[in-house]
Amino acid sequence: xxxxxxxxxxxxxxxxxxxxxxxxxxxxxxxxxxxxxxxxxxxxxxxxxxxxxxxxxxxxxxxxxxxxxxxxxxxxxxxxxxxxxxxxxxxxxxxxxxxxxxxxxxxxxxxxxxxxxxxxxxxxxxxxxxxxxxxxxxxxxxxx
Numbered sequence: 001x002x003x004x005x006x007x008x009x010x011x012x013x014x015x016x017x018x019x020x021x022x023x024x025x026x027x028x029x030x031x032x033x034x035x036x037x038x039x040x041x042x043x044x045x046x047x048x049x050x051x052x053x054x055x056x057x058x059x060x061x062x063x064x065x066x067x068x069x070x071x072x073x074x075x076x077x078x079x080x081x082x083x084x085x086x087x088x089x090x091x092x093x094x095x096x097x098x099x100x101x102x103x104x105x106x107x108x109x110x111x112x113x114x115x116x117x118x119x120x121x122x123x124x125x126x127x128x129x130x131x132x133x134x135x136x137x138x139x140x141x142x143x144x
Contacts, residue, residue: 005032005054007028007055007056011059027121039065067091068098075106086136091113109127
């Protein structure tokens with residue numbers, strides 16, 4: 001089962017990247033986390049990497065291509081869609097209409113960033129723990 005690919009963390013706020021980097025290192029010290037600044041960087045990465053990403057965690061509001069536009073782009077590209085990478089929104093603030101629109105795009109989770117670092121760590125840990133044990137198409141290494 002494929003579980004060793006990188007986590008893609010897409011957030012254009014350098015402060016969030018600075019805060020979350022050590023959390024990821026603490027939660028999953030042996031897993032690579034690729035920090036990307038926007039949706040277009042994520043698409044470019046996905047189209048050029050040989051790695052099989054384990055999970056995509058994206059901010060909803062990004063400069064340029066929004067998180068919703070990123071998800072639409074992945075869903076409309078047959079090669080990217082077939083990779084079946086779980087897609088999670090991790091954002092603030094949260095509005096009902098955006099949650100509804102996101103789930104119409106078949107995302108696998110929507111989480112609101114909490115105001116304190118311990119709560120954020122707990123959220124990220126629960127997301128990663130869940131996807132580490134969940135059976136999903138991209139977890140298999142090609143054998144049945």
